[in-house]
Structure formats: structure tokens, C-alpha cells
Amino acid sequence: MDSLTLLLDGFATALTPVNIAYALVGVTLGTLVGVLPGIGPAMTLALLLPITFNVPPASAFIMFAGIYYGGMYGGSTTSILLNTPGESASMITALEGNKMARRGRAAQALATAAIGSFVAGTIATALLVAAAPLVVRFAISFGPEDYFALAVLAFTAVSSVLSRSVVRGLAALGLGLVIGLIGIDQQTGQARLTLGIPQLLDGIDVVIVAVGLFAVGEVLYVASRLRHSAPDVIPVGRAFLGRQDWARSWRPWLRGTALGFPFGALPGGGAEIPTFLSYAIEKRLARGPGKEEFGKGAIEGVAGPEAANNASAAGTLVPLLTLGLPTSATAAIMLAAFQQYGLQPGPQLFDHNPALVWGMIASLFLGNAMLLVLNLPLAPAWAKVLHIPRPYLYAGIITFAALGVYALNASWIDLIILYVLGLLGYAMRRFGLPIAPAVIGLILGPMAEIQLRRALAIGAGDPTTLIRSPIAATLLALSLLILLLPAARHLLRLRRGRAT
Amino acid sequence: MRTRPGRLAALVMAAAAAVLTTACGAGTDAGSGSTALRIMAPAAPGGGWDQTSRTAEQAIKAADPARKVEVFNVPGAGGTIGLAQLAGEKGNGNLLMTMGLVMVGAIEQNKSQVTLAQTTPIAKLTEDYEIVVVPAQSPYKSVADLVAAWKADPAKIAIAGGSAGGTDHIAAGLMAKAAGIDPKRINYIAHSGGGEALNALLGNKVAMGISGISEMSEHVKSGKVRAIGVTAPERVDAVDAPTLREGGLDVVVANWRGFVAPEGISEADRKALTDLVTKMHASRPWQDAIKKNGWVDSFQTGPAFADYLAAEQARVKAIIAEMGLVS
Numbered sequence: 001m002d003s004l005t006l007l008l009d010g011f012a013t014a015l016t017p018v019n020i021a022y023a024l025v026g027v028t029l030g031t032l033v034g035v036l037p038g039i040g041p042a043m044t045l046a047l048l049l050p051i052t053f054n055v056p057p058a059s060a061f062i063m064f065a066g067i068y069y070g071g072m073y074g075g076s077t078t079s080i081l082l083n084t085p086g087e088s089a090s091m092i093t094a095l096e097g098n099k100m101a102r103r104g105r106a107a108q109a110l111a112t113a114a115i116g117s118f119v120a121g122t123i124a125t126a127l128l129v130a131a132a133p134l135v136v137r138f139a140i141s142f143g144p145e146d147y148f149a150l151a152v153l154a155f156t157a158v159s160s161v162l163s164r165s166v167v168r169g170l171a172a173l174g175l176g177l178v179i180g181l182i183g184i185d186q187q188t189g190q191a192r193l194t195l196g197i198p199q200l201l202d203g204i205d206v207v208i209v210a211v212g213l214f215a216v217g218e219v220l221y222v223a224s225r226l227r228h229s230a231p232d233v234i235p236v237g238r239a240f241l242g243r244q245d246w247a248r249s250w251r252p253w254l255r256g257t258a259l260g261f262p263f264g265a266l267p268g269g270g271a272e273i274p275t276f277l278s279y280a281i282e283k284r285l286a287r288g289p290g291k292e293e294f295g296k297g298a299i300e301g302v303a304g305p306e307a308a309n310n311a312s313a314a315g316t317l318v319p320l321l322t323l324g325l326p327t328s329a330t331a332a333i334m335l336a337a338f339q340q341y342g343l344q345p346g347p348q349l350f351d352h353n354p355a356l357v358w359g360m361i362a363s364l365f366l367g368n369a370m371l372l373v374l375n376l377p378l379a380p381a382w383a384k385v386l387h388i389p390r391p392y393l394y395a396g397i398i399t400f401a402a403l404g405v406y407a408l409n410a411s412w413i414d415l416i417i418l419y420v421l422g423l424l425g426y427a428m429r430r431f432g433l434p435i436a437p438a439v440i441g442l443i444l445g446p447m448a449e450i451q452l453r454r455a456l457a458i459g460a461g462d463p464t465t466l467i468r469s470p471i472a473a474t475l476l477a478l479s480l481l482i483l484l485l486p487a488a489r490h491l492l493r494l495r496r497g498r499a500t
Numbered sequence: 501m502r503t504r505p506g507r508l509a510a511l512v513m514a515a516a517a518a519v520l521t522t523a524c525g526a527g528t529d530a531g532s533g534s535t536a537l538r539i540m541a542p543a544a545p546g547g548g549w550d551q552t553s554r555t556a557e558q559a560i561k562a563a564d565p566a567r568k569v570e571v572f573n574v575p576g577a578g579g580t581i582g583l584a585q586l587a588g589e590k591g592n593g594n595l596l597m598t599m600g601l602v603m604v605g606a607i608e609q610n611k612s613q614v615t616l617a618q619t620t621p622i623a624k625l626t627e628d629y630e631i632v633v634v635p636a637q638s639p640y641k642s643v644a645d646l647v648a649a650w651k652a653d654p655a656k657i658a659i660a661g662g663s664a665g666g667t668d669h670i671a672a673g674l675m676a677k678a679a680g681i682d683p684k685r686i687n688y689i690a691h692s693g694g695g696e697a698l699n700a701l702l703g704n705k706v707a708m709g710i711s712g713i714s715e716m717s718e719h720v721k722s723g724k725v726r727a728i729g730v731t732a733p734e735r736v737d738a739v740d741a742p743t744l745r746e747g748g749l750d751v752v753v754a755n756w757r758g759f760v761a762p763e764g765i766s767e768a769d770r771k772a773l774t775d776l777v778t779k780m781h782a783s784r785p786w787q788d789a790i791k792k793n794g795w796v797d798s799f800q801t802g803p804a805f806a807d808y809l810a811a812e813q814a815r816v817k818a819i820i821a822e823m824g825l826v827s
Contacts, residue, residue, distance in 0.1 A: 046545030050554055143705045184577070186690050189609050189664030189825050198584065201577035201610060267699045324718060325698055336551065342792040344718040409544070409575050454689050458658040458705060 003129055010358025014366050019062050022055075023363050026063035027370050030070020035078055037086035037211045037397075038404020041071030042329035049333065052340040058356050062363040064337065068330055069121060069367050072271075072313045073375060076113040076306055081106055081385055084215035084397055086404065088206050089271035089309040091439055092279045094214065096294070096301030103297050106386060110379035111241050112249045112299055113306040114372060119250075120257040120307035121368040124314030127261055129361060132318050139265045139319055139327075144454035145466050147266075149475035151448035154273050156479040157280040158440050165432075172433045175424075176441025179204055187453050199413040204421075208405050209442055212418045213435050215401040217425020219394045224426070226390060240379075248290055249303040252282050256307030263308075264315020267327040271312040272443050278304035314364065321345055321357060536568035537776070539759075540597040542582025544575040549598045551793075552625065552757050556598070559786035563779045578606025578665070580614070587614040589762040593769025596622065596777075600757035601667050604813055608820045609665040616813060619760035620770055621806045623777045626795035627754035628712045629732040630671045631739060633725040635704040643729050643747025646708060647679045654685040658706040660697040664690040665825050667755040668697075668710040671731055673819045674751045675744070683823045701725050712755055713738050714794035738794045756798060756812075758805065774801050 013019065033039045044067055052060055075090035080097035093113065100109040127135070182193045183203025194200040241249070256278045263274040282304040283294050290298050319325035324345035326332035338345050343353060350357055385393070405418045428435055452466075459465030467473045537560070541553035553571045560569045574582035579599060586597050597619070607615050632646075640646040650657045654676070661668030669690065673683040689706060691697035698716075701709040702724055709716075713730060717739040720727045727741035731753045735743060744751050761773055780786055781799045790797050800808060820826060 043545070046550075049545065049550075140699060140703045143700075143703055184610075184664075186692065187664060189669075189690070191610065198577055198581055198610070198612070201580075202575075267696050323698075323702070323724075325702075333545075336547075339793065340551075346718050346722060410573070411576070411581075457687055457689055460655045460687070 006354055006358045007129060007362060009355065010360075010362035011366075013058055013355050013359030014062060014362040019059055019359070019363065020366070022059045022063040023066045023367050024370060026066020027070040027073075027367050027374065029063075030067035030072075031074040031371070031374065032070075033067070034071040034074020034076075034086065036404050037078065037084060037215050037401045038207055039407055040087050040207065040330075041068050042333055043408065044071070045330060045333040045337070049337060049340065052337050057341045057343065057353075058359045060337065060341075061334075061356065061360045062367075064334055065360055065364050066367040066370075068313055068334075069310070069364065070371060071330075072121075072310045073114065073117050073371050075309075076117070076302075077110065077382055078215075078397075080109045080113065080302070081382060082215075082393075082397060083218050084401070085210060086207075086215075088210045088439060088443060089275060089312075090306075091210060091214070091272070091436060092275040092305040093302055093309075095279065095436060096298050099295070099297030100299065100302065101297075101383070101386065105297065105299075106383035107380045108241055108245055108299060109297075109302050110382055111376060112245065112303045114375040114379060115241070116249065116253040116256065116303045116307040117310040118368055118372040119253045120260060120311040121314060121371075122365065123254075123257050124261045124264075124311040125361065125364045125368065128314050128318055128321075128364075132322050135262060135265045135315070135318050136322050138262065139267065140323075142266055142471065143469060144451040144458065145469050145472040146475070147451040148448060148455055148466065149472035149479070150273070151444050151451065153475045153479045153482075154276055154444055155448070156482045158276045158437070158444075168433050169437050172428065172435065172437040173441040175428075175433075176209075176438035176443075177445040179209060179438070180442045180445040186450055187457070197413070199411060204417055205408060205414070206439070206442055207408060208414055208418055209421055210439050211401050211405055212421025213425035213428070213438060215397055216418060216422025217429055217435065219398045219401075220422055220426035221429040222390060222394055224430075244289075245299055248299050252278070252300045252304035253307045255281060256304040257311040260308035260311030261315040264312030265318045265327065266315075267319065267325060270328065270443070271309045272440075274308040274312055275305035276440060278308040317364075321349065324349075536570055536594065538595050539569065539571045540582050540586065540595065541571055541573050542575070542579035542597060542599065542603070543573065545573055548755075549579065549600065549757065553598045555786065555789045556625075556759075556780060559780045559783045559789070560776065562785045563783040564776065567776070577610055577612075578663075579603040580606050580610050580612040583607070583612065583616075583619075584614045586760070586762050587618050591764045591766075592762050593765045593773065596759045596761055596773065598757060599760055601670070601753075601755050601812065601816070604816045605665045605667075605670055605820060608817050609825055611826070616760065616809060618763045620763055620765055621809050622759040622761050622770070622773050622801065623781075624756055624758040624798055624800040624805045624808060625777075625781070626790065627756045627798040628714055628795060629730050629736060629754050630667060630710055631713045631716050631720070631730050631741065632671075632675070632728040632744065633701060633709045633711070633716060633720065634707065634728055635701050636724060636726055637704050638707070638726060640708070640728065641726070643742075643744055643749055646728055647747075647749065649707075650676075650679060651681060654681050655687050657687060657708060659686060659688045660691060660700040660706040660709040661688065661711065662691060662697060664688070665820060666690075667712070667753070669823070669825075670816060670819055671710050671751065671753045673823045674753055675749055677819065677822065678744075678749045678751050683819065686823070698725075717794065732796075736796070754796070754798070758800075758809075777801070 030041060033044045045064055075087040076093045079085040079090045079094035080101050083094050083098035085091045085094045097109045182200055184201050185192055191201055259274040259278050279301055282300040286294055286300055290300050294301060316328045316331045319327050320331045326335045402415060405414050408414060425435060455465055539553045539556060541550040543549040557569045557571050560567055574585050582597060589595050634640050659672050669688055672686055672688050676683045676686045697709055700706045719725050720739050727739060729744040729747050730736055730741050731751055732743055733752050759777060
């Protein structure tokens with residue numbers, strides 16, 4: 001009850017006209033940078049850090065929180081409409097979302113993403129209030145061996161994304177793994193696959209890979225086919241969710257939230273893995289029309305991952321506020337902002353600055369509501385983007401893609417990498433290699449490698465450390481089960497067939 | 501046709517610059533008159549060098565309102581990308597680059613073509629000493645406990661810290677050497693900074709951790725980790741812990757930061773930059789920032805800083821080689 005009164009006080013802080021204005025600026029800016037490929041919330045916050053010299057802390061954090069949540073919202077829009085995710089966290093949304101858009105269900109996909117994000121954001125923020133200490137204890141107990149097991153589980157779970165052609169899926173995955181190796185090896189500090197180019201020492205930013213393979217690759221592919229066939233006209237269709245869409249969306253929203261929140265709280269959990277897992281789970285659980293639609297534009301495949309990536313954003317705030325432990329790039333910059341004000345996040349923060357903390361939490365609820373109001377009516381309007389003549393639309397995409405990537409580091413070498421990856425993305429499309437597994441490999445590969453090596457180093461080389469923790473053992477057993485289940489079922493069917 | 505890519509690139513860059521300057525808004529003065537001082541933060545926005553650069557920007561503006569100052573970021577490879585860019589600005593007397601111990605290490609480790617010999621040292625600004633901590637549940641209570649266990653089996657003592665070859669790693673190597681352990685044999689677990697190393701300590705996954713005092717002091721105060729010692733020559737106010745020297749490990753190492761200018765600048769430019777930085781150091785915003793961030797004020801200019809830089813380079817080069825970190 002005590003937190004409830006504090007939260008009400010928080011609303012009093014957040015609901016002053018000035019702070020509402022900051023929240024509005026934050027969510028609008030956040031949505032914008034989410035829509036633009038390449039520029040993400042982390043970079044926006046970093047660029048806005050100097051405002052901490054002039055703006056009172058509560059207002060600054062209310063705006064920052066708005067940017068963070070807004071960025072998570074905005075990312076889905078381009079994924080769904082144009083198959084050009086601007087962030088790795090909204091990549092999975094593109095898989096089903098863009099197929100929905102091509103079938104004239106863009107507005108529905110955008111709506112389920114917006115409402116799902118709202119539901120997930122609200123529930124996760126409530127969990128942030130209620131369950132923070134519990135979640136933190138769980139997050140801290142995660143050791144490198146557990147992360148390794150988690151990565152293995154994610155690898156096996158997303159194998160369902162590659163299922164149409166296993167060989168092509170694995171080839172794309174391998175490509176991602178190789179790209180992930182480029183740069184300084186974190187454990188030994190040695191350079192790998194950098195070809196003597198100093199700009200490659202820090203590796204290739206996952207944003208550049210995602211934007212290059214998805215956005216630039218898509219643009220080149222569409223451009224290459226413009227002359228061959230008249231572009232098919234995409235119907236925008238009916239605006240809002242029908243009853244069946246609601247019925248098919250609400251469970252994935254909740255499941256996505258349940259996955260995303262704890263992952264956000266894990267240092268190194270990130271927003272991507274819960275979206276992979278959510279997609280895999282929804283695909284397996286789908287029944288009826290959803291089962292047939294998966295791969296052709298199933299609403300479940302948009303609802304789940306979108307909820308997961310929003311819930312993880314709230315999850316990230318748990319260790320940040322309670323321990324001063326940043327678990328994502330954006331959170332690390334928020335921590336820097338706290339320190340600019342001479343504040344150290346941690347248990348003391350809740351006691352010493354309740355107005356600030358609870359004002360920020362209240363502003364998260366407020367920002368979420370604002371985003372829904374902002375985005376839901378916009379869904380049919382956004383969907384009309386598809387009516388822009390392709391040459392203009394795709395020229396615009398490539399401009400913004402280059403702009404976003406150049407803004408990352410202000411490095412022209414990044415632009416060259418972007419276009420090389422764009423050509424690769426084009427070639428992959430041309431020869432039927434799926435794009436998503438490459439980015440999945442890029443994200444999971446380095447994580448699996450570094451955590452495996454850390455676990456073994458801490459255990460002084462003893463491989464049994466990998467299964468000694470109950471969490472790791474459970475996760476690995478689960479992965480084994482996923483791998484063996486289809487084989488076992490197949491075997492069973494064979495035997496039964498022989499018996500009859 | 502042939503001009504098109506060039507024009508497109510120019511357009512993109514202009515647009516990007518426009519976005520960046522509007523996004524910076526309150527922070528930067530976009531004026532680019534010939535007198536504008538540019539400060540390069542050779543790291544991404546949000547990190548330590550960026551913070552130092554932006555604080556300096558504010559302080560210089562306060563100390564000399566007529567002066568135009570602009571911070572820009574050139575991230576990558578421990579600052580060596582920025583260093584290479586600085587080398588291309590030979591003789592430019594209106595450019596400073598923020599740098600520090602991490603860059604000295606990165607130059608050695610990445611076998612950078614450009615070194616600090618190709619710069620003009622201007623000033624050392626701040627220091628942040630390192631702290632050695634153990635998990636709250638750890639059996640080790642003192643430097644002596646820890647060193648005894650470490651000597652018995654270096655592989656068993658997993659050390660959590662920041663990036664390989666960074667300040668934490670260098671401190672670990674120097675500690676091993678002082679304890680009589682072969683620096684090659686230490687079991688250092690590099691983390692990508694931020695909260696990762698702290699998480700390993702809170703979860704009691706590693707035997708000890710090394711980090712900057714300002715990052716760790718709050719967690720020592722709240723009892724989540726136990727302080728073993730600091731790498732300062734004397735005890736510091738920020739945290740209640742003995743020095744490593746008191747515990748018998750003769751190691752003093754600081755994560756220092758400073759300014760260098762391009763090589764080949766005129767003597768007048770060098771003096772003007774030194775004077776400006778001296779004025780900045782005396783200004784109120786700078787002194788406030790030092791207090792707020794828990795930095796140690798270690799202002800040093802001229803030959804004193806040049807000598808310090810040379811000594812640090814020699815020391816870092818030696819320990820990085822002894823730890824087997826050079827590729």
C-alpha cells in the first residue's frame with residue numbers, strides 16, 4: 001500500500017503541465033527515432049545528455065523514459081510496413097508483420113503492435129513497482145553458465161524460424177556468426193577478422209548489419225524487380241482490429257510480456273532474445289487459422305514479439321533503479337544522466353529521492369497511454385505510406401538508412417560497410433537465403449561464445465561447471481528436449497506404422 | 501553520372517550534421533569561426549571521455565564567454581581511431597583531444613600506427629583510482645588473505661573487471677607482479693564495462709573485482725561488496741578502505757584523463773591552449789564537476805605532464821607485454 005501512495009505522489013509530479021510537455025516531447029521524439037532506421041533511443045539519449053546541465057532532474061528523466069518507450073513503439077512501424085526494421089529488437093516483427101501488410105492487413109498489424117506494446121508496457125511497469133526486488137534477486141543469480149545455456153536454448157528455439165529450408169537457414173546463421181566474430185575478442189583483447197582495418201576493431205554494430213541486410217537489401221531487391229513486373233497494389237484494408245484479431249492477440253500479448261520483463265532485467269539479456277523466444281512459442285502454440293497463417297502473416301507473430309520487446313524495456317529499469325546496474329545501452333546512458341545530477345541509483349535512491357523515482361515511474365504509465373493515443377489513430381494513416389510510389393518510397397528509405405548509420409559514429413567507413421551488407425542482403429534475397437537467421441546468429445553467437453569462455457575460465461576449465469547451476473541444467477535439458485522431440489515423435493510414428 | 505555518389509554522400513552528411521546539431525540543441529555551439537575550439541572525445545557519447553569533454557566545454561564557456569567551444573565524438577578501438585584523426589590535423593592550434601590511461605593501453609594492444617609521440621601534451625586533468633573488492637560472502641577480508649590464496653593457485657582466483665587491456669586489467673597485472681605472480685597466469689574475466697562485472701560480483705561468481713572507485717563506492721557503502729583496498733598512494737575520502745600499499749602490495753595506478761593537442765602546433769598556440777585549460781580548471785563549473793563526480797583533481801601541465809605521460813607509456817607497455825596481451 002505504501003508504494004501505492006508513493007506512486008500517487010509520483011503522478012502528482014508527472015502530471016504538472018511542464019512535465020506532461022516533457023513526456024510528450026519524449027514519446028514523440030522516441031517514436032521518430034524508432035521509425036528512423038539506425039538511430040535508436042540509446043543514441044538519442046546520449047545526444048541529449050547535455051540538457052542535464054539545464055533541466056531539473058525529474059523533467060529530464062520523464063522525457064528520457066518517454067524516448068525509451070517511444071523508441072520501442074516506433075521500431076515496429078517500418079518493420080511492418082516496409083520490411084525494414086530499424087532496430088534488431090523489431091526484426092522478428094517484420095517476419096509476420098510485413099507479410100500481413102502485403103496481404104492488406106497493415107493496419108491490423110500496426111494496431112496489434114501498438115495495443116500489445118501498451119498492454120506489455122503497462123503490465124511491466126506495474127511489475128516494476130510490485131516485483132522489483134524479486135526480479136533483481138533472480139537477475140543477479142544468473143551466472144555465465146546460465147547465460148550460455150540460455151543462448152543454447154534460444155538457438156534451438158529459433159531453429160523454427162529457419163525451418164522452411166534447414167540448409168539455407170543454417171547458411172544464413174553461419175554468415176551471422178562470422179560477422180559476429182569481427183573485431184577485438186573481448187576476453188583476450190586480440191583482433192579477429194579485421195583485415196588490418198582499425199575501424200573494424202570494435203566489430204560491426206548490429207544496427208548496421210540489421211539496417212544493411214534488411215533495409216538496404218530490401219531496397220536493392222525491390223529496385224531490381226521494378227522493371228520486371230508492375231508492383232502489385234496493396235490494399236490498405238479495414239482500419240481496426242476485428243473480434244477475431246482481438247481473440248488471437250491477447251494471449252500472445254500476455255505471454256510476450258511474461259517473457260520480455262525478466263529478460264530486460266537480466267544484464268546481457270537484451271530485448272532481442274525474448275522476441276525470438278516469443279515468436280517460436282507463438283508459432284508452436286498457434287491453432288486454427290493462426291497455424292496456417294504462420295509464415296504468411298499471422299497476427300500472433302506480431303503481437304507476441306512486440307509485447308516482449310516493450311516489456312523488456314520496463315524490465316531494464318528494474319536493476320537500473322534498484323541496484324544502479326545498467327543492462328542495456330540505453331540504461332547505461334540513463335545511469336550517466338543520474339550521475340550528472342550527482343545521483344547514484346540504488347536502494348538509497350528510492351529513500352532519498354522518492355519524488356524523482358516515483359515521478360519517473362508514473363511518467364512511464366503516462367507515456368504509455370500517450371503512445372497508444374498517438375499511435376492507434378495513426379495506424380491507418382501509416383498504412384497509407386504503402387501507396388507512395390515505390391521509387392520515391394525506397395529512395396527515401398535508403399536515404400534515411402544511410403543517415404541513421406552515418407549518425408551512429410559519423411564514420412564513412414560505416415557507410416561502406418552498410419552498402420556492402422546491403423549488397424549481401426540483396427544477394428541473399430535473390431538466392432532465397434532468409435535474413436533473420438543471420439542477424440540472430442550475429443546477436444546470439446558472440447553472447448554464447450563469451451559466456452561459455454567466461455564460465456569455463458571461472459571454473460578453471462572444468463566442463464561440469466556448465467551444468468552445475470540448476471538454472472543452466474534446466475535450460476540445457478529444455479534445449480535437448482526441443483531437439484529430440486521431433487525425432488522421438490518421428491520414431492514413434494514409424495514404429496506405430498510398422499505395427500499396423 | 502559519375503558525380504552522383506559524391507553528391508549523395510555530401511547530401512547525406514549535411515543532413516546528418518543538421519540532425520545531430522538540432523538534436524544536441526542546448527549542448528553545442530554550432531559556430532565554426534576560425535577561433536572555435538574543438539574538443540574531440542575519442543569515444544561514443546555517454547562514456548567517461550565524452551563526459552570529461554562536455555564538462556570541459558561548459559567550464560571553458562563559463563571561464564571565457566567569448567570563446568566558441570564544440571565537442572565532437574570519434575569513437576572506436578579504445579580511442580585510437582580518434583588519435584589517428586588527430587594525427588591528420590598537424591599544426592591545428594584550435595583542437596584538443598581528451599585521452600587517458602586506456603588510450604595508452606589500446607595503442608600498445610592494437611599496435612596502433614599512430615602513438616602519443618605524435619601529439620602535443622597539454623594537461624592532465626583528473627584521476628580516478630581503482631578499488632579491489634570481493635563479494636560480500638567472500639572469505640577474504642584483507643589484501644594479505646587475498647594474495648595468499650592468489651599465490652596458491654592463480655587460476656582459481658577469477659578477477660572480474662572491464663575490457664581486456666583496460667585500466668582494470670592493467671591494475672590486475674600490476675598487482676600480480678607486485679605479489680610475485682606471473683602476470684600471464686592471472687585469470688582475468690573481461691566484461692563490457694557497465695554493470696556486467698558488478699553483476700558477477702553481486703552474484704558471487706568471481707573471487708574478486710577491480711573497478712573505478714566512483715563506480716563502486718556506492719555498492720561498498722551499501723554492503724553489497726567488500727572493499728579490500730584502493731590503488732591510491734594514500735587513503736581516499738570517497739570510500740572507507742585501506743590502500744593496497746598498506747596491505748603490502750606496492751601498486752599505485754590511476755585511471756587518469758587529460759588533454760593532448762595535435763603535433764607541430766606553434767609555441768604560441770601551445771601556450772594559449774595551456775592558459776585556457778588552466779583557466780578552465782580554476783573555474784567554478786569544473787571544480788563543481790570534480791566534486792560531483794568524485795574525481796581526484798590532478799591538474800598538471802607542461803613538462804611535468806609530458807614526463808608523466810612518458811613514464812605511464814613505459815609502464816603500460818611493459819605490463820601489457822608481460823600479460824601477453826600484444827597481438
